[in-house]
Amino acid sequence: MTDDLPDRPEEHIDDDDWLYRRLPPIFVKPDGSISDKLFMRNSEANRNKKEPDPDISVDWDRYATPEQSLALAERPTHGICALQARLPRDLDLVVTHTPDRGRGNRAHASIRGNEGPRAKQRCFLLAEAAGRHLLIRPSSPA
């Protein structure tokens, strides 16, 4: 998953490909569903101060396993959920390969464009779908 990325190009992510998102235990609701806050604002990346995150970090399954994606964050109690790239695209979002050269993460990808009047609804639908593909369960209760 991690390697030197000086000149590696960005690649096309197919609709059928899977995207992994790390899941803090605190985002699991009492009924086992996942909170849509999982897709809310990343404080470092979002400069427009809008709540839904217009640039959601994920890892592409072509270059990472769920275990590798989790290990990158060094939080063993967190989990991994997954989305197929088709879903955010069906919600008018853009899925693009964005290798993280600083951290040597070739799998890094972004779901972009979640702004505007349906942004919270999209977060809800992303979380609902991700909850159906919980690949690594968080190991401690919320």
Place this chain on the structure above:
Amino acid sequence: MSASQRGPAVLRPTLKRLAQLEALEHDWDTYGALPLTSTALARADALVRKVVELYGDARGERVAPYTVMPIADGGVSVEWRGPSADLELDIGPTGKLSYLLVTRGDGGRQFDEGTDLPEQEALDLVRRVLDG
């Protein structure tokens, strides 16, 4: 401490949860999330108490939020569930209110969302959800 755990019995799990969220440190989500602001926590605390004060007598334990979630920008989200709709009331890091209302009906689900919500409108939304 911005969120006191002392309050109505129906709110004990909510107030305990708010105290838990208060302890979250920088990068609690591994994607750079901020600690929750004292403003957001205090407003969440005040809002859930207001809902109990206004609507608790007639509705009993249904006035208690279903859950409370942190938001990566330092805000807090309070969720109420009702017979035909669920409401997520998001309190931003500066205390601003926004919401997502999911209504279930014969035609499927309907989504309604908004920002810069005045407090009275937020309280009206909670009442609508509780009463179905």
